[in-house]
Amino acid sequence: MRIDVVSLFPEEVDRCTAFGVTGRARERGLLQLHGWNPREYADGNYRKTDDRTFGGGPGMVMLVEPLRRCLAAVRQADPTPVHVVYLSPQGRRLEQKRVRELAAMPRLVLLCGRYEGIDERLVQAEVDEELSIGDYVLSGGELAAAVVVDAVARLQDGALNDAGSAAQDSFEDGLLDCPHYSHPVEHAYGTVPEVLRSGNHAAIARWRRQQALVRTWLRRPDLLQGRELSKVDRKLLEE
Numbered sequence: 075m076r077i078d079v080v081s082l083f084p085e086e087v088d089r090c091t092a093f094g095v096t097g098r099a100r101e102r103g104l105l106q107l108h109g110w111n112p113r114e115y116a117d118g119n120y121r122k123t124d125d126r127t128f129g130g131g132p133g134m135v136m137l138v139e140p141l142r143r144c145l146a147a148v149r150q151a152d153p154t155p156v157h158v159v160y161l162s163p164q165g166r167r168l169e170q171k172r173v174r175e176l177a178a179m180p181r182l183v184l185l186c187g188r189y190e191g192i193d194e195r196l197v198q199a200e201v202d203e204e205l206s207i208g209d210y211v212l213s214g215g216e217l218a219a220a221v222v223v224d225a226v227a228r229l230q231d232g233a234l235n236d237a238g239s240a241a242q243d244s245f246e247d248g249l250l251d252c253p254h255y256s257h258p259v260e261h262a263y264g265t266v267p268e269v270l271r272s273g274n275h276a277a278i279a280r281w282r283r284q285q286a287l288v289r290t291w292l293r294r295p296d297l298l299q300g301r302e303l304s305k306v307d308r309k310l311l312e313e
């Protein structure tokens with residue numbers, strides 16, 4: 075898939091996604107990342123991209139026109155239709171279900187705000203979806219955009235060396251992930267649970283399911299609310 079990042083600091087998103095799984099997905103051509111800077115589409119010697127907010131108050135607002143021109147260039151660069159996502163704390167909170175849907179799209183544009191945000195007229199005219207990565211405020215949308223790039227990159231076919239590992243992730247089945255262990259079996263910090271070394275695949279799957287259920291119940295009960303657990307799962311939770 076292709077992702078275009080529109081930002082005053084596109085290099086920040088580029089650098090944040092240059093390593094590990096995302097870096098490899100980019101090298102393999104599974105994900106093409108393109109950075110665009112609205113400053114290059116701004117007028118005058120100063121190439122001004124922001125101004126004071128009408129109505130008064132602190133902070134600056136990103137101007138409509140440099141962003142409009144920049145987005146026109148982004149749309150023109152490739153005939154594939156775009157889905158424009160604006161990263162902001164006012165957006166709907168991003169969850170794995172939406173990540174999966176975004177990952178299946180051929181082309182995304184991630185629009186990053188700075189300062190107090192973007193002139194609302196640009197948002198109304200050009201943005202398909204406003205997304206937040208959590209209930210806290212970042213200095214700009216760039217880190218949020220990098221989070222989106224990472225989350226969708228690892229879901230591209232061929233991005234993970236073990237295709238099963240995405241399916242096993244937290245949230246893929248609506249639960250937190252179970253704990254994992256590796257060598258050595260014995261350590262001053264504890265021993266690897268015996269069941270994981272038993273070779274009994276049914277028992278291992280059962281233990282993992284139980285751990286995932288209990289963790290979710292204790293740490294994120296909101297994930298279980300309004301969800302009908304199967305008889306087997308209820309029994310595992312009660313044990």
Ligand code: ADE
Binds near residue numbers: 161208209213
């Ligand atoms: N920009 C600033 N804060 C943000 C957040 N929490 N999510 C997405 N974009 C943001």
